[in-house]
Amino acid sequence: RARLCCLGGWVATTALLLALGALWHRERGPALALARGCGQSLNLNCALLAALMLRRSLTWLRSTPLAELFPLELHVRGHERVGHLVLALGTAHAGAHLAQAGLARRDWLVALGEYVRRARPGAGGVGGTAPQTGLALLALLLAMLACSSPCVRRGGHFEVFYWSHLSYIPVWLLLLLHGPHFWKWFLIPGSLFVLEKVLGWVWRRAGDLHILEAKLLPSKVTHLVIQRPKSFRFQPGDYVYLNVPAIAAYEWHPFSISSAPEQPETLWLHIRARGQWTTKLYEYFQQLELHSLELNPPGKSWRGWRNQHWEQVGLDLSLSLDLSLSLDLSQCFLDGPYGTPSRRIFTSEHAVLIGAGIGITPFASILQSIMFRYRRRKQSCPSCHFSWSEERRDEEMTLRKVDFIWITRDQQHLQWFLGLLAKLETEQAELEPGGKFLELHLYMTSALGKGDVKALGLQLALDLLAAQEQRDSISGLRSRTQPGHPDWASVFGKVAAEQRGRVAVFFCGSAGLAKVIRGHCRSFGFRFSRENF
Incomplete structure (x- = not known):
């Protein structure tokens, strides 16, 4: 709901600014009206590009009630969408101005050449340089968009993306020279952006x-x-x-x-x-x-220094x-x-953590901290040494139940955090024998499922061995490693049946799996958050 509201508000505001700008200049022709309307919308969206990358400010916002109103975890995706719109509006803005300059004279090619080459008073911008700064801006935006495509960033060419994206510095300088009113929109987000960069640089080097x-x-x-x-x-x-x-x-x-x-x-x-x-x-x-x-x-050959x-x-x-x-x-x-959306885990009642492959990394920190806080919440009788966990509500942690689901490809991947998971199981067994506060669910996708006839005998043998030794033969944990992929309808059905409070699902992994899990969360009424940065 918050995502749709923010998306609708952004589209409506952009459309309103475009319409107002066009209406204010409709008497000077349709081309100029379109150019002015796109210019008004560009003021907002170019400033929004900077606001969406204020990482320190967004981290602070996550600790406030505003985190419930805005989908802060989607700020990078929002930055990408706003960038695409800025390029589209900039192209329309430049095209409309060029059309206006060409239509004013019969020899439109000569007119366009003069319009682009020479700065003239009254052409807009500082010193009449709006045509030149506008074309330079359009070229820089095109280069930044091309170099930030997924095939470049994830294809082993991060340096191309990094250095081309530093063009935001000349882009903002050109915008201040190009648009007479852009500074009003850019003052607050631009100042915060510069402040964050300076503080970050000082802190890093110190x-x-x-x-x-x-x-x-x-x-x-x-x-x-x-x-x-x-x-x-x-x-x-x-x-x-x-x-x-x-x-x-x-x-x-x-x-x-x-x-x-x-x-x-x-x-x-x-x-x-x-x-x-x-x-x-x-x-x-x-x-x-x-x-x-x-x-x-x-x-070493090209970086020997x-x-x-x-x-x-x-x-x-x-x-x-x-x-x-x-x-x-x-x-x-x-x-x-x-910060990330995972910060809301501790204010949930029933948290379901799902990590796919190396997506377990943020949850490793969270699981350790959960058990540390759970240990502090533990009470014991000094006479009979009977211990129990208080179900009190506090600002630090309101969790009643945690289900951790880790999906890995093969047995080797389990070794990344096997020691940590074994330690968590041991701690829970010491604090609350037979307790169900934290449950681990491991899945190995390379193993054939129980429904496969080829693996039926092997799975039965592993089940018998696990029941006899009270440990999983694959991981050595008390929790059984399940073969194949999770049946999400069954998994979430069991979670809903426990009725331990409002369920919040936190996922870190591939986009394809995130889409599948989000669909099941909608059907069960669970809140879904995905790790993004």
């Missing part, structure tokens, strides 16, 4: 952070343990932007924090090698593992038997933390 440990996990996952700054405060599920100068000096990439806020000295990041930067990160630590005495970062930095720093490298790397002096920078 912190002298190092990677304390790097562990290589199956399926090309790098587990980084980073020194936690003293003033670094975050909420479970938050994410940070990471910069490792040894990999790329100017690239910043977002990753969810997988450690709990209650862990005081370090931060955990689990990074799967998918794109160009994450693959370089994994290969770099892999080379350090194989050649501990010879530091040879990937891409970085070796000098590492030689001057003087790494003290030691390899352990579990393939972890102790890097006492490896430098990194963090920007954040930034």
